[in-house]
Amino acid sequence: MRLLTxxxxxxxxxxxxxxxxxxxxxxxxxRAAGWRGAVVAGYGPxxxxxxxxxxxxxxxLRRAIGLHPEWLxxxxxxxxxxxxxxxxxxxxxxxxxxxxxxxxxxxxxRDVFPAAEQQAWLARGLGLAAQRKLPVMLHIVGxxxxxxxxxxxxxxxxxxxxxxxxxxxxLVREYEALGLHMGISLEPREDPxxxxxxxxxxxxxxxxxxxxxxxxxxxxxxxxxxxxxxxxQVAQWRGVDRAELAAQLARNAQMLYRLDPPHGCGAQAAE
Ligand SMILES: [Zn+2]
Numbered sequence: 001m002r003l004l005t006x007x008x009x010x011x012x013x014x015x016x017x018x019x020x021x022x023x024x025x026x027x028x029x030x031r032a033a034g035w036r037g038a039v040v041a042g043y044g045p046x047x048x049x050x051x052x053x054x055x056x057x058x059x060x061l062r063r064a065i066g067l068h069p070e071w072l073x074x075x076x077x078x079x080x081x082x083x084x085x086x087x088x089x090x091x092x093x094x095x096x097x098x099x100x101x102x103x104x105x106x107x108x109x110r111d112v113f114p115a116a117e118q119q120a121w122l123a124r125g126l127g128l129a130a131q132r133k134l135p136v137m138l139h140i141v142g143x144x145x146x147x148x149x150x151x152x153x154x155x156x157x158x159x160x161x162x163x164x165x166x167x168x169x170x171l172v173r174e175y176e177a178l179g180l181h182m183g184i185s186l187e188p189r190e191d192p193x194x195x196x197x198x199x200x201x202x203x204x205x206x207x208x209x210x211x212x213x214x215x216x217x218x219x220x221x222x223x224x225x226x227x228x229x230x231x232x233q234v235a236q237w238r239g240v241d242r243a244e245l246a247a248q249l250a251r252n253a254q255m256l257y258r259l260d261p262p263h264g265c266g267a268q269a270a271e
Pocket of ligand 1: 010012041102212
């Protein structure tokens with residue numbers, strides 16, 4: 001049996017490959033399957049308009065915006081990165097945003113975007129998030145040491161989430177000590193024993209679940225159903241009943257993104 005309801009804490013519903021009207025129709029239908037909303041995770045300025053439109057049309061959506069390390073690595077030059085930073089600041093001025101991100105570090109792009117530069121951009125993101133009183137949505141791949149070095153220097157007053165965390169269970173307490181939540185996503189290829197150990201290492205009030213859609217060739221509704229299955233598995237691993245887990249996950253998402261009181265991002269964006 002699945003969980004009854006779930007909020008997806010990280011999904012790229014503004015993906016340019018997806019058809020906007022199809023996504024919105026799917027979200028409307030998904031309410032009956034227990035979908036209680038999602039945060040549209042930020043990638044780069046080209047997606048601002050799409051995420052703004054989606055949020056204006058679907059009241060259960062919230063927006064995060066940021067400059068993903070992959071986006072920064074692929075940018076043509078320093079001028080393009082600076083222009084994107086200014087676009088990010090401007091978007092924060094005019095729209096309702098629940099988190100700054102994705103921001104972070106990614107070892108896979110180190111050849112074109114060296115560690116020191118990635119750390120400098122992460123630090124810059126933390127500064128902006130603190131200034132705007134927002135939590136951060138962190139993308140950290142491979143370089144946990146580099147990331148922790150920056151995060152420990154802060155500022156990190158509003159906390160945030162290490163999204164799609166699949167590192168060692170020992171790292172969980174390092175991130176939790178900084179006030180961060182831990183995002184667990186669909187990882188179909190991962191060993192279930194390792195996964196269980198990781199999920200059990202996370203404090204009850206820091207765990208959040210996410211699809212991180214798009215994923216393989218699954219539609220968003222297919223991914224959401226898989227997330228409900230994952231949640232049922234998580235309840236089993238943690239030895240709690242599904243209703244208790246559903247309530248805890250809802251509280252955690254609310255704490256992380258300050259979802260209460262509800263504020264549809266469309267309303268404010270239109271002002
Ligand atoms: Zn993502």
